[in-house]
Amino acid sequence: GGGDNVVTLLDYGAGNVRSIRNAIRFLGFDIKDVQTPEDIMNARRLIFPGVGAFAAAMDVLNKRGMAETLIRYIEQDRPFLGICLGLQLLFESSEENGPVKGLGLIPGVVGKFDSSKGLRVPHIGWNALQVKEGSEILDDIGNRHVYFVHSYRAMPSDENREWISSTCSYGVNFISSVRKGNVHAVQFHPEKSGDVGLSVLRNFLDPKDGRTKKPVQGKASKLAKRIIACLDVRANDRGDLVVTKGDQYDVREQTDNNEVRNLGKPVDLAAEYYRDGADEVSFLNITGFRDFPLGDLPMLQVLRYTSENVFVPLTVGGGIRDFTDANGRWYSSLEVASEYFRSGADKVSIGSDAVYAAEEYLRTGVKTGKSSLEQISRVYGNQAVVVSIDPRRVYVKDPNAVKFKTIQVRSPGPNGEEYAWYQCTVKGGREGRPIGAYELAKAVEDLGAGEILLNCIDCDGQGKGYDIDLVKLISDSVSIPVIASSGAGIVEHFSEVFLETNASAALAAGIFHRKEVPIQSVKEHLSNTGIEVRL
Numbered sequence: 001g002g003g004d005n006v007v008t009l010l011d012y013g014a015g016n017v018r019s020i021r022n023a024i025r026f027l028g029f030d031i032k033d034v035q036t037p038e039d040i041m042n043a044r045r046l047i048f049p050g051v052g053a054f055a056a057a058m059d060v061l062n063k064r065g066m067a068e069t070l071i072r073y074i075e076q077d078r079p080f081l082g083i084c085l086g087l088q089l090l091f092e093s094s095e096e097n098g099p100v101k102g103l104g105l106i107p108g109v110v111g112k113f114d115s116s117k118g119l120r121v122p123h124i125g126w127n128a129l130q131v132k133e134g135s136e137i138l139d140d141i142g143n144r145h146v147y148f149v150h151s152y153r154a155m156p157s158d159e160n161r162e163w164i165s166s167t168c169s170y171g172v173n174f175i176s177s178v179r180k181g182n183v184h185a186v187q188f189h190p191e192k193s194g195d196v197g198l199s200v201l202r203n204f205l206d207p208k209d210g211r212t213k214k215p216v217q218g219k220a221s222k223l224a225k226r227i228i229a230c231l232d233v234r235a236n237d238r239g240d241l242v243v244t245k246g247d248q249y250d251v252r253e254q255t256d257n258n259e260v261r262n263l264g265k266p267v268d269l270a271a272e273y274y275r276d277g278a279d280e281v282s283f284l285n286i287t288g289f290r291d292f293p294l295g296d297l298p299m300l301q302v303l304r305y306t307s308e309n310v311f312v313p314l315t316v317g318g319g320i321r322d323f324t325d326a327n328g329r330w331y332s333s334l335e336v337a338s339e340y341f342r343s344g345a346d347k348v349s350i351g352s353d354a355v356y357a358a359e360e361y362l363r364t365g366v367k368t369g370k371s372s373l374e375q376i377s378r379v380y381g382n383q384a385v386v387v388s389i390d391p392r393r394v395y396v397k398d399p400n401a402v403k404f405k406t407i408q409v410r411s412p413g414p415n416g417e418e419y420a421w422y423q424c425t426v427k428g429g430r431e432g433r434p435i436g437a438y439e440l441a442k443a444v445e446d447l448g449a450g451e452i453l454l455n456c457i458d459c460d461g462q463g464k465g466y467d468i469d470l471v472k473l474i475s476d477s478v479s480i481p482v483i484a485s486s487g488a489g490i491v492e493h494f495s496e497v498f499l500e501t502n503a504s505a506a507l508a509a510g511i512f513h514r515k516e517v518p519i520q521s522v523k524e525h526l527s528n529t530g531i532e533v534r535l
């Protein structure tokens, strides 16, 4: 049991629960880990942050004799908070690789979002809730958004109505939280939902008597468009890890000694962008393709420190692939990714290695299951895997001149060419490959990517706006979310990309680093333009 300040955590060892640990500690509580079923019964309050796949989680719970105990604990109305999969497991069963039997405490079957009518699945990002009276831990949410990342959801029905404490709208109205007595569960991630998420956790950990305020009714909400701050990180010539920023991927100063441009310290900048309202922070280890990331302990430290104080999703990319080190020891890409997740990343981003995997898949038509992309998404779920594309525009006179998808471009090329294709590159833009961004995007979606980070080398660091032609092409051809990147210079560039394409998020680096435009101004501008954002 432990003292007043102890929270018992049921972590069955799948994926990133570092964030929930950090959030609990940030709120001044200590953590006791469940080792045996008795630890569950002895808990003063229990948090169950479900991560990974439904079947795998049930398997572990059954094997360790914890499923029965958990049911007993909840039936005794003891303080419980389930998060994400920790909500879904309370239901009778799930269709995820199933049907698979759940704990059976709440009537209903957990099913998949239907992507056939243009709905992007996974549901990733910030959404608002319709909160019912008496939800208690959600009392402070009001109109504010919380962070979701999932492909499966539970649906309201007459049989489970008494459990529902809020619903959320994404294509359908699904169950975003349940509550009965001291038992709570939420589909969103309070530990990744900024201040408002921390207040949900605090309300659970430290319940105030007599709190059952009348909840503020949320406005009708769609998924908010996300603004992502990106930190390109690498070692400078003295070996310190710095945030840098290139012009068309060239990060060296145009001076005599050609130093790597230094725009600040990664941990400090990430914290600053969190405070300024960034919906996500991405770290790209831009020399990861040549330096082995597990040799790159500073990057792991950056993640560890950042995740202690930054309660929005963190993505890390660079160097995710199989690797043999100087001593001949072989590391799988899965080990590399696991180390990133353990250090506090919520998603990993794969660049070069995804290009090779897509090329092979297109050549053979066979999914081997062996690529880094496939392995990591199988173990951690596709919502945890971003593919970062680094394309370069190639103008052509005749749209049939190349075997890649060409489009008519808004402004013609240097020789009056009206068409272009977008050639994928590897190794930070250093090498062009025989595959287009369109072909790559479709292939990686098939292979299990959950999201696409779409850069554009021509636009990077230019401040002249996103490549609308490219973003439109890709966001119209896949059903996973697309993050537009490269070229933002003024607030209007963000509204342009959201009004003219189906991008789900916009990422920027230079304008934030150079303090030209604060994140809040971008959000206010979008909101004034009628685009839903998290404010």
Ligand code: 1PR
Binding pocket: 230, 231, 232, 245, 246, 248, 249, 250, 251, 284, 285, 286, 287, 288, 289, 317, 318, 319, 320, 349, 350, 351, 352, 353, 388, 389, 390, 426, 427, 428, 429, 455, 456, 459, 460, 461, 462, 463, 485, 486, 487, 488, 507, 508, 509, 510, 511
């Ligand atoms: O190939 O798996 O090792 O991953 C390497 C990762 O590092 C890829 O995601 C790749 O995009 C990134 N990267 C490699 N070299 C560079 C470079 O700049 N020399 N940076 C690089 C990518 C692009 C964005 C940038 C946007 C917005 N930088 O991260 O933040 O273009 O910039 P802007 O708003 O200033 O225009 P692997």
